[in-house]
Amino acid sequence: MAETTLALPGRTTRRVRIVTSATIVVTVALAVLVVPPLAQLDQQAVDLANKLDPPSWAHPFGTDDVGRDLLLRCVYGLRVSLLVGLVAALTATVIGTAIGALAGAFGGWTDRVVMRVVDALSSVPHLLLGIFIVAMFRPGVWPVIVSVALTHWLSTARIVRSEVLSLRSRPFIDAAVSGGASRTRVIVRHLLPGVLPQAGLAAVLMVPHAMWHESALSFLGxxxxxxxxxxxxxxxxxxxSLLAGDWWPTLFPGLFLIIPTLALAGLAGAWRDRINPRRKSELML
Amino acid sequence: MLELTRITAGYDRRDPVVRDVSLHVAAGEAVGLLGPSGCGKSTLARVAALLHRPDAGTMTLDGTVIRGWRHRAPREQRTAVGVVFQQPRLSADPRLSLRELIAQPLRSTGRRREVPGRVAELAQLVGLSEELLERRPHAVSDGQLQRACLARALVLEPRLLICDEMTAMLDASTTAALVAVVERYRSESGAALLAVGHDRVLLERWCDRTVRWGERNAGPAERERVAAG
Amino acid sequence: MTDARENTGVPVLDVRDLSVRFRMRGGRDIAAVTDARFSVAPGECLALVGESGCGKSVLASALLGLLPANATTTGSAVLGGDTDLLTADERTLARTVRGRRIGLVPQSPAAHLTPVRTVRSQLEESLRELTGVRGSVLREAAVVAAARASFPDGHLDRYPHELSGGLAQRAATALALIGDAPLLLADEPTTGLDRDLVERTVDELRRHTDEGRALLIITHDLAAAERIADRVAVMYAGRIVEIAGAPRFFGAPGPRHPYAKGLLDALPERDFAPIPGMPPELGALPDGCAFAARCAYADARCTGERPAFAADLACHHALTGRTHPLKEAADA
Incomplete structure (x- = not known):
């Protein structure tokens, strides 16, 4: 009686990565959703007596140059950045998916014109384009969202278009056409559902990207x-204050930007493994 | 029923895979188109199924000259031709259950109310159980999936059925079963058949007559063989 | 026949009670292969036939040690009397078995060849790896290796996509022959090929068998099996249900198992009549004979008790006696 079993390499590592990422994302989500309404603390409370205090029990992240509690400021900051990131990424994904799907499904001239426009826009650096867009409005949340969304749909459009192109040549689309399906029906019922996992993945990956973009714009004022x-x-x-040797007011907001970003990327990676499994099937019949 | 005259078609205009080919299928007739793989017979089948616009030549269906292919063809023309492809895995939308797969053409043509009745009827005809109908393509065998694909091709009661290498991936028993389903449908409906394949014994047993495709880029003599049938 | 083979010595491959189980998500078990028992002698071709999904490809993968991680095997598959393929470690399989003692003729040769390298460079690489030939002799050896599979020299510098289906199949066969393996394993080598090409491929494989190799060919193409095989093993729902000499299987008196007879009768050159129903799920096999639900001869015994595989047959109702009573009388 002989038994042969091979361990799947990397399965444990993958699981640890998913669990860690999920924990961080859930914690962050809870923090930004629950803390502000419950805490009853004023993040704008100025306390000039305690300005630029290093981390302590009273202020775990220290205080800023007008004595505001940095932990609270970071949570509120993350809340705003995450909101901007989510809404912008979602908008960009919807725009990109719609445009990419149309270009891929129609092909021909439509495709050529749309993709040349995408190429032209891609050749301008995102940040420059984003600055140009925000400069047209008064500072606020919405101009930033519009700016990020309008600069980030390009890559999604490319991904969705190529997916649609590859799906379009499959016999099951031929079968739908032969069964009397209209153009709209082919796109809505057969092509779009096929690309949604890819588009969803692009959206998740875009949230951190959009957060960084927002931070960059805000950093530039x-x-x-x-x-x-x-x-x-x-x-x-x-x-x-960093130049004066006070490290905490920059370090903690920086970590708040980096850690959720990495966690989201970790989750997106797990999703990608799920939709493109390296092994097609567990059973090779 | 189907008249293809001097069709030239392919994916590159400078090097068409189908050159100047003619083929005729009479009403109610079963014609086998026999040829080696890669000769362009599948492309010709796609032209006949209104799925691929030829570069040159004319096609008539039921006496009507075809002016457009794919979505440019009127829905009534497209649905008059049912088509089954070689690879069931690629011809089934992986997200749909077999039941939905078979029902799609009814939904596309606004005949939603007929779905339960027609699907049950066809499932019985091709031999799919209620339990199998609920499964998605990845959970059934090639043979079971091809049965569903055949049911889908028959659900709108086409007047012409095109089977492009329908049984190439299947074992002898499933092949015989699917051919029996096609023949039963044809005897009840009087539909015509164009069966494309490379198995001479099978097509000669199945069809009223078989037409042999010449070697690719063959001279006029070969072309005449296809034309004359 | 069996006696004659045993007298000639050790079979090249001897498979005893080989079973393969897949553990699926949710703890479900799939019995892909159950208690397979057969052997292949030098110079002999055994064709393993059955419907797609009956477990024949899994069997081939088990012999090559290429099963996925969730598979468990039991039983033995002894190669050349000394190596059990099921217990050998990956290092032994990779260094001494694959290519050297088992040559694999693949299902889709075009996909089996490296697309970015010429046939010559792939042949030379295999020669270097498997025979240790080096330097100036190598070029010559590659030409000889190609010639063994009737691959024309003129096409050696082509890339796989520039070859026709038949030439790609020969290139893949040439690669399989390089290690001079005593056992050739051909997994559906004729799927999707035209009839002419099927016959050419099969005849060439037969030629290599006649040179003294053992050939195990796995196929659902009965015509190909008839052309090449000395013996036929029929697989149904993961079990081998009948093993018979090819002449008596395809000719008179014909197969003994009702499933095998049904499969043959489904051929367009015979009755062209399908076996009613469909094979059972490998994850939910019945207690009795797996074919009983589709069998015209089945009775209460068949549904209640699984027939044992004895005298190369697993059936309660061996057909020979019934369908050929005269022949039986004559034999007696």
Whole structure:
């Protein structure tokens, strides 16, 4: 009696990665959703007697240059950055999916024109384009969202278009056409559902991207108004104190930007493994 | 029923895979188109199924000259031709259950109310159980999936059925079963058949007559063989 | 026949009670292969036939040690009297078995060849690896290796996509022959090929068998099996249900198992009549004979008790006596 079993390499590592990422994402989500309404603390409370205090029991992340509690400022900042990131990523994905699907499904001239426009827009650096867009409005949350969304749909459009192109040549689309399906029905019922996992993955991967974009705009002073706590604003306003050797006002907002970003990327990676499994089937019949 | 005259078709205009080929299928007739793989017979089948626009030549269906292919063809023309492909895995939308797979053409043509009745009827004809109908393509065998694909091709009661290498991936018993289903449908409906394949014994047993495809880029003599049938 | 083979010595491959189980998500078990028992002698071709999904490809993968991680095997598959393929470690299989003692003729040769390298460079690489030939002799050896599979020299510098289906199949066969393996394993080598090409491929494989190799060919193409095989093993729902000499299987008196007879009768050159129903799920096999639900001869015994595989047959109702009573009388 002989038994042969091979361990699947990397399965444990993958599981640890997923669990860690999920824990972080859930914690962050709870923090930004639950803390502000429950805490009853004023993040804008100025306390000039305790300005630029290093981390302590009273203020775990220390205080800023006007004595505001940094932990609270970071949570509020993350809340704003995450909101901007989510809404912008979702908008960009919807725009990108619609445009990519149309280009791929129609093909021919439509495809050529749309993809040349995408190429042209891609050749301009995102940040430059984003700055140009926010500069047209008064500072606020919505201009930043519009700016990020309008600069980030390009890659999604490319991904969705190529997926649609590859699906379009499958016999099951031929079968639908032969069965009397209209153009709209082929796109809505057969092509779009086929690309949604890819588009969803692109959306999740885009959230951190959009958060960084927002932070970059705010850091440059073009994003959210300075009094509103966003991670970019926090880092920006703390720049001066860093030169004086006060590290905490920049470090903690920076970590708040990096850690959720990595966790989201970890989850997106797990999703990608799920939709593109390396092994097609467990059973090779 | 189907008249293809001097059709030239392919995916590259400079090098068409089908060159100047003619083929005729009479009403109610079963014609086998026999040829080696890669000769272009599948492309010709796609032209006949209104799925691929030819570069040159004319096609008539039931006496009507075809002016457009794919979505440019009127829905009534497209649904008059049922088509079954070689690889069931690629011809089934992986997200749909077999029941939905068979029902799709009814839903596409606004005949939603007929779904339960027609699907049950066809499932019985092709031999799929209620339990199998609930499964998705990845959970059934090639043979079971091809049965569903055949049911889908028959659900709108086409006047012409095109089977492009329908049984190439299947074992002898499933092949015989699917051919029996096609023949039963044809005897009840009087539909015509164009069966494309490379198995001479099978097509000669199945069809009223078989037409042999010449070697690719063959001279006029070969072309005449296809034309004359 | 069996006696004659045993007298000639050790079979090249001797499979005893080989079973393969897949553990699926949710703890479900799939019995892909159950108690397979057969052997192949030098110079002999055994064709393993059955419907797609009956477990024949899993069997081939088990012999090559290429099963996925969730598979468990029991039984033995002894190669050349000394190596059990089921217990051998991956290192032994990779270094001494695959290519050297078992040559694999693949299902889709075009996919089996490396697309970015010429046939010559792939042949030379295999020669270097398997025979240790080096330097100037190598070029010559590659030509010889190609010639063994009737691959024309003129096409050696082509890339796989520039070859026709038949030439790609020959290139893949040439690669399989390089290690001079005593056992050739051909997994559906004729799927999707035209009849002419099937016959050419099969005849070439037969030629290599006649040179003294053992050939195990796995196929659902009965015509190909008839053309090449000395013996036929019929597989149904993961079990081998009948093993018979090819002449008596395809000719008179014909197969003894009702499933095998049904499969043959379904051929367009015979009755062209399908076996009613469909094979059972490998995850939910019945207690009795797996074929009973589709069998015209089945009775209460068949549904209640699984027939044992004895005298190369697993059936309660061996057909020979019934369908050929005269022949039986003559034999007696």
């Amino acid at each position: 073009l994003g959210l108004p300075a009094h509103q706590a966003s991670l970019g604003n926090l880092v920006q306003s703390a720049r001066g």
